[in-house]
Amino acid sequence: MKKVDLRSDCPINYALEYLGxxxxxxxxxxxxxxxxxxxxDFQNSQEGIATNILSDRLKRLEALGIVSSAIDKxxxxxxxxxxxxxxxxxxxxxxxxxxxxSKHKDGLNVNPxxxxxxxxxxxxxxxxxxxxxxxxQFSAHQ
Amino acid sequence: MKKVDLRSDCPINYALEYLGxxxxxxxxxxxxxxxxxxxxDFQNSQEGIATNILSDRLKRLEALGIVSSAIDKxxxxxxxxxxxxxxxxxxxxxxxxxxxxSKHKDGLNVNPxxxxxxxxxxxxxxxxxxxxxxxxQFSAHQ
DNA sequence: CTGTATCCTTAGGGATACTG
DNA sequence: CAGTATCCCTAAGGATACAG
Numbered sequence: 001m002k003k004v005d006l007r008s009d010c011p012i013n014y015a016l017e018y019l020g021x022x023x024x025x026x027x028x029x030x031x032x033x034x035x036x037x038x039x040x041d042f043q044n045s046q047e048g049i050a051t052n053i054l055s056d057r058l059k060r061l062e063a064l065g066i067v068s069s070a071i072d073k074x075x076x077x078x079x080x081x082x083x084x085x086x087x088x089x090x091x092x093x094x095x096x097x098x099x100x101x102s103k104h105k106d107g108l109n110v111n112p113x114x115x116x117x118x119x120x121x122x123x124x125x126x127x128x129x130x131x132x133x134x135x136x137q138f139s140a141h142q
Numbered sequence: 143m144k145k146v147d148l149r150s151d152c153p154i155n156y157a158l159e160y161l162g163x164x165x166x167x168x169x170x171x172x173x174x175x176x177x178x179x180x181x182x183d184f185q186n187s188q189e190g191i192a193t194n195i196l197s198d199r200l201k202r203l204e205a206l207g208i209v210s211s212a213i214d215k216x217x218x219x220x221x222x223x224x225x226x227x228x229x230x231x232x233x234x235x236x237x238x239x240x241x242x243x244s245k246h247k248d249g250l251n252v253n254p255x256x257x258x259x260x261x262x263x264x265x266x267x268x269x270x271x272x273x274x275x276x277x278x279q280f281s282a283h284q
Numbered sequence: 285c286t287g288t289a290t291c292c293t294t295a296g297g298g299a300t301a302c303t304g
Numbered sequence: 305c306a307g308t309a310t311c312c313c314t315a316a317g318g319a320t321a322c323a324g
Contacts, residue, residue, distance in 0.1 A: 010250070010283065065246075100231055
């Protein structure tokens with residue numbers, strides 16, 4: 001794990017240095033909302049991530065303690081990825097991003113029922129999402 | 143304003159395409175928490191942004207409707223920047239980022255009183271921060 | 285002071301071939 | 305299937321000079 005000098009000790013900057021690229025948060029999205037677990041699952045996401053980038057991001061997320069991996073007991077040759085508690089703590093950020101984008105951009109693929117539940121009881125929904133990680137119970141998409 | 147093809151219509155991806163670089167959110171941070179208004183203010187931020195990058199980001203944020211600008215009445219030669227309502231709606235995202243980073247990384251420069259108030263009444267604090275934009279009333283830093 | 289323009293370097297990332 | 309390794313290219317970004 002490479003030591004990185006942060007540009008500053010600002011908390012916003014910290015998150016940007018580690019998560020602020022065009023792919024990392026999409027991998028986390030797939031873990032949280034899409035129930036993805038295997039390399040190939042992430043590879044098949046809508047945006048089309050290259051295998052080398054995906055490999056790099058998964059490793060970085062593991063090094064950061066956001067993702068953990070293990071050999072799947074059942075399918076011996078498959079590595080299974082899942083979010084650690086540190087990763088689950090990112091859910092509120094994802095949720096606020098979804099709310100902002102939905103509000104300010106038309107035509108995005110957002111489940112209206114999901115948004116409704118969020119506006120009715122945001123912190124309850126966040127807990128429910130965190131509890132559901134690994135399943136596809138809550139998809140933000142339609 | 144350039145038309146950009148989004149890689150997907152996912153709301154997370156939308157925010158990433160427009161705000162997902164290493165500088166944009168820091169400019170917004172300076173507007174929200176540091177009361178910065180003028181080009182030179184942003185230029186002097188801790189992380190040291192180059193003038194061409196800063197110029198580009200301010201223009202992009204204006205084109206997105208997140209920032210507006212006007213010639214300062216008093217100092218005729220100075221352009222004054224401020225957050226639009228669309229920009230103020232980013233505050234919850236910034237707040238969740240600050241919470242996450244503070245929780246998972248030691249040694250960051252975060253005002254403990256600020257964090258305390260947040261944990262006591264998050265939505266109240268967010269409203270207070272939004273109402274205070276343009277001042278330095280709430281700095282997340284110490 | 286508020287930017288713009290230019291030059292140059294590097295990191296990020298696409299395509300794809302390949303290995304265990 | 306789960307990655308790793310290359311090759312190559314482009315966009316992002318630093319430094320700095322300059323213009324209104």
